[in-house]
Every structure is written in structure tokens, then in C-alpha cells.
Amino acid sequence: MTEGNFVDYVKLQVSSGKGGKGSIHLHREKFITKGGPDGGDGGRGGHVIVRANEQLWTLYSFKFKKHFGAGHGGDGSKNRSSGAQGEDIYIDVPVGTVVRNTEDNTILFEITEIGQEEILLEGGLGGRGNWHFKSSTRQTPRYAQPGMEGLTIPITLELKVLADVGLVGFPNAGKSTLLAALTAAKPKIADYEFTTLKPNLGIVEYRDYRSFVMADIPGIIEGAAEGKGLGHYFLRHIERNSILLYLIPADTPDVKKAFTILQNELIKYNPELLDKQYTVVLSKADLLDEELLIEYQREMKEVFGDIPHLIISSVSQYQLMELKDLLWKQLNP
Secondary structure: OOHHHOOOEEEEEEEOOOOOOOOOOEOOEOOEOOOOEOOOOOOOOOOEEEEEOOOOOOOHHHOOOOEEEOOOOOOOEOOOEOOOOOOOEEEEEOOOEEEEEOOOOOEEEEEOOOOOEEEEEOOOOOOOOHHHHOOOOOOOOOOOOOOOOOOEEEEEEEEOOOEEEEEEOOOOOOHHHHHHHHOOOOOOOOOOOOOOOOOEEEEEEOHHHOEEEEEEOOOOOOOHHHOOOOHHHHHHHHOOEEEEEEEEEOOOOOHHHHHHHHHHHHHHHOHHHHHOEEEEEEEOHHHOOHHHHHHHHHHHHHHHOOOOEEEOEOOOOEOHHHHHHHHHHHHOO
8 A cells, every 4th residue: 555545534524414394285085075184204314324344444535525415305295105214325434443523623433343333413304294283173284394404514534543563663763664574565665764654554474374464653753742743643543553563773872762762652642552562673683793683682681571572674584584473472372
């Protein structure tokens, strides 16, 4: 998936359908010249329904269509016949989508499961026909209810990437290079910071035809939790990953300090992220000679102890299979 096709934030205008009018009709047939009221009810307006679609990965389908409206209910007719219901409209979104009211930014609901459907706006009720208003003192009512108007609101769809493994690191840590080495994804790769501005997803093929999904999250900088740079825009994609993979390049002066900064930014943004499983990886091992490699292995053991950790190189493929094994074991304990 190319970065240009990854859309994770859109604003839409949605409208439910208007209810149909109730009918004003008096029964007439041969030999019955003064039949009673028999006007039917109007049909309800169509609902606006948001549903999960497992075939979708982004909100790209909304890039060029911003307005959605459900059908109006049909009017009632004679013989107490009700009008047709307005056609419901379905808005298909990927799993991991948050639906907000744009006006006050409140969360209306979240789509977190395959097959989930949520009624966003109910259609207007149909008006009652005149036969409802017949009474002992009012034998031939000549009025009926109009249908209720539908509702219109602006909404914001916000996608939080749902992946098995999320790559976390500073800009230019080698996340995109690792994703390209492990999957068929083709993220933008260059030797400067913030090459990745939108998440990239890839499927990592594992042994015996098994696989898992990896997400390359745009680089985090110190102060991201306070919104520095594009902090909140990036950090929200980390919330829904099963495992976090901290990536620290081998040319980092202080590995422990780099890891602490990254972890603190995540915790400040959402303390619940502390409960997620994680692995720490030192990338760009191709920059190290044998002596430095041994020294870094000793340092990683001292700093991280029993926390899963590894030294890899995406360029030379050093220990990439071992990384897959480590991640698979965490995903399937």
C-alpha cells in the first residue's frame, strides 16, 4: 500500500431519511358510499449505518465522496397500506475506525470487530394515517401526521491502525527499511528524518504459511505526547497494535536513554500502553564491526535483561528470521 493511498482522517456530512406522510383517505367501494377512514401510515426514513469491512485498510474510499444520505420513507395510501421504508445507507469502514461528532469532537462509537454494525442516525418516523384518529365523536378525520424529518450531522472518521506488531522509533531509525525487508510493502525510504508521514502496513510471511501484520508508524520525537510536531497524529496509531517493537539504530549514543524517551512519550499519551508487550531491537547492525557487535550485545543484556531484545540488520538480513521467531512467540504464547 502506497503512502498516498493511506487515508486515516476524513470529515463527512451524513443525513438520515425523512419519514413518509400518513394518508388521508376515506374508504370507498361499491354500495359503500361513506366508509370510514383507512389512510395508511408513512414509512420510516432510512437509517445511516456504519459497518466494519474486513477488506478495507484505509479511509481512501472517502477521499472524493463526503456526503451520504439515506432514502426517504414512502407515503401511506388507502386500505391502511403503509408506505415503503426509506433505503438504509451503509458506510463501510476498516476495523479500528473511531467515529466522532465533528461539532463537539465527542466519540460516538468505535468499530473494533469484524461484522460490527452501528446505527449512526435513525431515519425519521413515518406519519400516522387518518384511521388512527377515528373516535366515537370524530368519525371521519380528514387529517394525518406528516413524517418526521431526518437528521443531519457532520462526522469525523479517524482510523487507528490495527496491526499485530507496531514499529516504534525516532525518525530515521530504519523502520521503513525493516518493513520492506520483512514484507512486500514498499514504503518510502530515504536518508533523512520524517520520510514516513503516514503508517505503512505489510504482511510478514512466517513458517508453514502463517503470517502476521506489521505497521510502520511515523517517527516519534521528544514532546510528541504534548502534540509537538505531528505527535498526536502519529501516536494514535500505536494504541491498537498487539505488540510494540521499539527500534533503536546502532549509531545511537545512549541506547537506554533513547528507549526511555520513546517509552515515556507513549505512556504520557496513553498510560495503558505500558501494559502492552514489547520487544526492543537494535537496528543497523551492518554499521558495527565484530568487536562493537559483541559490546552492544553485552550492553543490551545489561540494559534490558529479560525483556525480549535483539540486534538486527535489515540491509544484510542479519537475524531477521530470529526476529520473526521472537515476534511470533509473543503473538502466540
